Amino acid sequence: MENLKWNETPSDRAKGHVLFHHEKADGWITLAKKEKSGEWQQYHYQADQLAVELSKWLGEDVYFSQNTFYKPQRRIENIRQLRALYVDVDCYVLNYDPEWVVGKTDLEIFKDALPDPNIILFSGRGIVYVWLIEPVPYQALPLWQAVQNYFCEQLKYVGADQKSIDATRVFRVAGSINSKSDNEVAVQYRHAYRYVLRDLQGDYLPELAPSKPKKPGRKSKIIHLHNVRSLHYVRLLDLVRLMDLRDGDVTGQRELLCFLYRYWSCCLTEDTADSLEQMLEFNSEFKEPLPEREVIRATKSAERAWIAKSDAKANEESIERGYPGAGYNLKNTTIIKWLEITPEEQVHLRTIIDGNEKRRRKRERDKLAFREKHGSVSREEYLVKQKDKTEDKLWLLKQAMKRHSKASNVKLAELLGVSEGYIRKLKKKL
Template identity: 60%
Template sequence: MENLNAYERAKYHAWFHHHEADGYITLAKKTKKGFQQFHVKPKKLALKLSKWLGEDVYFSQNTFYKPQRQIELIRQLRSLYVDLDCYLLNYDPKWIIGKLELEFFNQSIPEPSLIIFSGRGVVLVWLIDPVPYQALPLWQAVQNHFVQQLKAMGGDTRATDAARVFRLDGSINSKNGEAVQVQYRHDYRYVLRDIQNEYLPDLQPKKKTRGRRKTVERLFNTYSLHHARLLDLVKLVELRNHDVKGYRETILFLYRYWQCCYVADSEEALRQTLIFNSQFTEPLAEKEVIRATKSAEKAWKAKNTEEANAVAKEKGYPGAGYNLKNAKIIEWLDITEDEQVQLQTIIGRNEKRKRNTEAKREQRRKEGMKPRNAYIKAQKEKTEDKLWLLQKALDRYPNATQKQLGIKLGLSQQRIAQLLKEVKNR
């Protein structure tokens, strides 16, 4: 790699990370006009790199199914990563790597696939077998666990979202003029579940949970809920053909709050919120979005403050932040029952009851019990058989009493009386 020029190094870095990828990859660059982004399919990535390479060039670590860099649009989760801001702690990057090799790799965290020396800090990247967006809650739990393991080494807790971009090999960090370099350690792609099993066993579902295991599982469930609710907001806007006038402020407020809770990065949450707003048929002005949703960030910060949580609990609340019930969200957004059918978590009692009933039916089917229609059909067939037998008995014993017929057919006198009525009505 040392003999390759900057373009060849950048091209190899992108290929090593994203070969055989599906979806859009985001290229980003800091310019005088701001942070520019371009979304490209993997086959066209090399061509675009030749035009973009230079100072402050980044690329997304995961792919998107639309040409937009949003968590809700994740196509494939292709890597885990930890950004180590070692320069803030005055740690030398080489010393950091040496310490990691001795005390962390293959102990509390697996050995990374590659290491990006970004000019000031270090980024550890673990390539994984691609998984779809449905695995995002598990991915986020593993991601946050890795960051917590490396927090003392400068692990950036704000750089944990799935839409993150990092610097590209061969590019230049304009802050100090240093060239970005990548160290490739192995080409093995980890399996996300294997990482969970080996490094986060507490995420395994268990009936009884105590202490740390209970805390980890609760966090995992929280990630799942926040992600599902974000997807519900996106779906609701789609169902209304992006025409949400009269509800824009509320939708964006909820979106920004749940983004803060999910990515734990207020700046990234705001960026995602502004993108979401731009998709409305009549978007709000940027200043209006920031003003209307500012309290969402404030509530999220309070949620992560021990003092604020203690005050909230003294007042009878579960904790600081917004603990909104579905009924309240449905009321605020006037979500109809037809719309609820297509949502995951923001549903009312009627829809919840319907889903529980269907789940029980499905469980009975799996356990070998017949669906109601099949059951009714089987019962009718049994009745037809008994009516046929009764008619034969009447033909042979025309003077038999109901009791005598019951004895011959093995049925109660009451059942014989019911069957005789059906015979007469035919």
């Protein structure tokens, strides 16, 4: 089952597994442990720290993140690199033996319906199939999620868990023990080739190819879901950006921000438990967080709305009443009014913007297109662009200094991906 060596220790197996998965990773990797009390303990490490720290974690129920984060916080909006696709198969629910399922999927699925996985993780009771991909940034999350959903659908008949395919997912580490079965987690390595996400999309979901000419008529369901998921993700990022612009001082809109975060997170990940957990973390970053029980109760309708949105009958009934469908289909103007978003704040947002900001951006694009076609960009426009870049770096530096108050300039430079000299230069502007 596992590619074992006679003299390997559980610690060796754990290091081999994590480092094989996260070779040359950029960003923070989460290590997590489920305590007997049911509480989660988790810390975040850079790839070069893992080999040292991992041995301290070994024991029962140890997990690690499949993707990396740009700051030490395991939240969907903090994704730095998407590094793998994965499907968690709870074959024990169907009373299927894991070895039998592997043989069955080798014959019926891999090579034809799906590519051969890099890793098969025997998690103690079930299986996790993992496909390593060339790292892609967070902007590719909607496409990644579309491919992830497709892979999961192909393995549904052997027990694939639809709730375990979000980008922040953690899975068990080889060499650790599954306390439910008392079995050691084992890994079968099949190959080290990293797939290209766009190639997988082209092979298995060609309808999402950007180069395809538009056809008249109604879009396919897959294209529609992909576009909607893209919108939900960008809106989620805008909520986080808005909170940062206001330095967490959002007392008048806390419930609404948490409600929208929970709803859009459900739409994006299709995982109600994970969306709730991430919303609670989002709430904790307010200057005055809402009490946990209060915010869970106040945003419960967001989860119910997503469940209705996913229900064919509820959608049909809503359309009959004249609505676009079940769930919440909010206009930008409504969101802007509810959250009292100013024109100055909209400049920093990506999608929650009004007509004036859209027109301003179009004018800017048209100016740049004209300059590129008819000559170099003027010095004034170049300076504006450079100023915008500097302001973004200043914002990132402020966030890094807030979360790592004792960090040296060298460490801050590492976190932001710039030189130490540039950090000193930025600090003079604070």
